[in-house]
Amino acid sequence: MDCISGFASSFSRDLVVGTTNQLRYPCCFNDFLKDLEQEEEKLITTRNSVEDRVKHARKQVIKNAEVVNAWLEKSNPLKDKVEHLIKKARTNRSCCFGYCPNWIWKYHLAKKLAKRRKEVEMCVQEGKMYIQYERIASLSSKQHFLENCLKFDSREGDYEELLEALKDDDVTTIGLYGMGGCGKTTMAMELMRTAEAENLFDKVLFVSVSNIVDVRKIQDRIASALQFQFPEEGETERAQRLCSRLNLDDQRTLVILDDLWQSLDFGVIGIPSGQNHGNCKVLITTQYETVCSLMNCQRMVYLSTLTDEEAWELFQNQAHLSESTSDNLKHLGRLISDECKGLPVAIAALASTLKGKAEDDWNVALVRLKNSIPVNIERGLKDPYKCFRVSYDxxxxxxxxxxxxxxxxxxxxxxxxxxxxxxxxxxxxxxxxxxxxxxxxxxxxxxxxxxxxxxxxxxxxxxxxxxxxxxxxxxxxxxxxxxxxxxxxxxxxxxxxxxxxxxxxxxxxxxxxxxxxxxx
The missing domain is CATH 1.10.10 (Arc Repressor Mutant, subunit A)
Structure with a gap:
């Protein structure tokens, strides 16, 4: 008898517990819905992170593991099913002309919500294994380098012509040339700032070349700007990998090669060009018109010197001349500015050298300029005389x-x-x-x-x-x-x-x- 009583008690207890567990589906319907919505957010975040890692791997020209691609293929339809189920759960189903909730509908749907939540939870746990948690942060734009840059009316036409060439899909190589120190680098940096601000390109790279060409160094500078590392040591293999990186179908890239002194072979470096340029565009700055021709620039722009008034404006800015400056010092400054004949590098170097110095120093500088004797430029400033000496050499x-x-x-x-x-x-x-x-x-x-x-x-x-x-x-x-x-x-x-x-x-x-x- 005690045995029968114990069995009945156990059975009734299990029946009550089972019934209670089943009743929680319609009674706690909103909780099941909320739990699935939270897991959906985790799935979306995890998927975005994994996709970001896949894109980063593509930029590094690294092949992703098969399991990563398989997870992405599996998670996408799961996300769609979750969205459909949540949308269905948000629909107000009722009976008795809307006066009574549809408990049967809620019961069945809540069970689906609970089951789907477990699937999503397991998928998220697996996806977290494929996320790269740490990544080198991208450097900010070089816009702060141009805070003291003055814009001049005489160069507006050149600037607009270059900007139009950047926007023209048929132009892949652009040449900006002019005498040493005329402001080509400054113009190129201003174009870079505009290209970034207007989202003309997904990536803008600025690489200084100089008169000594080192292919490996140029490759390293481009790779560094791309947060990219070469697994190979040979220049040819590095060029092939860099070309693959710059030739991504979904990324428009502008490469600015500054201060070229001779023609470069894009293929040796790894820069896509010609018919295989893909979405890569190149802007070069050089002192030599022949370099632009040899590198098949489709658009060539000559940058001239400044007008007398623009030169004087630049000199005042660099020398920090103001209304409180004596008229005699301003007069000397104007004469020195005129001696520079509109060459920005000379104007900036002389003005910065004389800034804050006594009037005697200004007189000495003027006399030396008039007598064709180089003026001593302060250390740390770009010396125009050395620039022309290198050009001669x-x-x-x-x-x-x-x-x-x-x-x-x-x-x-x-x-x-x-x-x-x-x-x-x-x-x-x-x-x-x-x-x-x-x-x-x-x-x-x-x-x-x-x-x-x-x-x-x-x-x-x-x-x-x-x-x-x-x-x-x-x-x-x-x-x-x-x-x-x-x-x-x-x-x-x-x-x-x-x-x-x-x-x-x-x-x-x-x-x-x-x-x-x-x-x-």
Whole structure:
């Protein structure tokens, strides 16, 4: 009897517990719905994190494990099923004309909610294994580098032309060229800021190259900007991997190569180009027009110097001149600014060097500029004289170097007739051994064109005259003095040529007979 009583008691207890468990489905319906909604949020967050890791792996040109892709394929339909079930649960189902809840409907649906929540919970736990929790943070834009940058009306057209080329899908390579120190880097950085602000590209990379080309260093700089690491050591293999990274179908990339001194082979570095450029666009800045041509730039923009008023505005800004500055110091500043002939790097260097110094220092600087003597630039500032010296050193023919020094013999701001320049160069034997005057003339013209392409000379009057910037001339005179190739402009009637291998006497009233020989 006790046995039957115990069995009945146990059975009734299990029946009550079972009934209670079943009743909680319709009674706690909203709790089941809320639990599933919370798990849905966790699933979405986990899925986004895993997808982010997959994208990062693609950028690193790393193949994802099969289980990761399988999880993503499994989680997506699960997410859709959860959304459908939640939407169904939010529907107000009732009976008795809306006066009584539909308990049977709630019971069945609550069981589905509970079952689906367990599935989602297990899926989330698995997905967390595929999340990379730590990642190097991206650097912020270089916009703060341009806080003191002034915009000038004379350059607005150049800026707009470059910006239009960046937006043109048919243009893949753009060249910005101009004489050293004219502001090409500043212009490129301003374009970078605009491209980022207007979301023209998914990624904008700024890489300084300089006059010594190191392929591995360029590759490393691009990879660093992309937060990308090479598993290979060979340049060829690194180039292939970098090309794959830059050629992602879903990412538009702008690569800015600043300060090129010679033509680069994009393929050797790993930059997509030509018909296989994908979504990668390149902007180069260089001092040489020929570099733009050799690198097949579809759009080439020449950046000239500033106007006198723009130069004065830049000088005042860099020297911190204000209304309280004495009129005498302002007058000296204006004269110094005019001597810089609109070259931004010289204006900024001189203004920063003289900032806060006594009036005597300003007078010394002005006298040195007027007498073609380089001004001592403070350390840490970009020295325009060194910039032009490097440009001279990079000339690859002795004819171009000799012609460069010859041009410095003419007065400041002088528009040199090309025919006169050719005559002087031939007369001084700069072209070496030639068999005809026409050959000699062609050699000089080729050297002249090289100087113009290098922006060390300016073409004036449609090719009939050339002109040398005053600061470039100062550097040329300094080089001539240091290399013992001083050019003496004598006025004696019977001047003689001291040494045929060097430049000695020019602009005389009467030329030595040796210069008039027609043996060339």
């Amino acid at each position: 990079n000339l690859d023919t002795k004819e171009a170097k000799s012609l460069f020094l010859l041009c410095s013999v003419f007065p400041e701001g002088y528009e040199i007739p090309v025919e006169t320049l050719i005559r002087f160069a031939i007369g001084l034997g700069m072209v070496g051994e030639v068999w005809s005057y026409e050959e000699a003339r062609n050699e000089v013209c080729a050297a002249k064109n090289k100087l113009i392409s290098s922006c060390l000379l300016s073409d004036i009057g449609g090719g009939k005259h050339v002109k040398m910037h005053d600061l470039v001339r100062d550097v040329a005179l300094c080089i001539a003095s240091n290399e013992n190739k001083v050019i003496k402009c004598m006025m004696e009637k019977n001047a003689t040529l001291e040494c045929r291998s060097s430049i000695r006497y020019l602009l005389c009233k009467e030329f030595p007979s040796e210069l008039n020989r027609s043996s060339c």
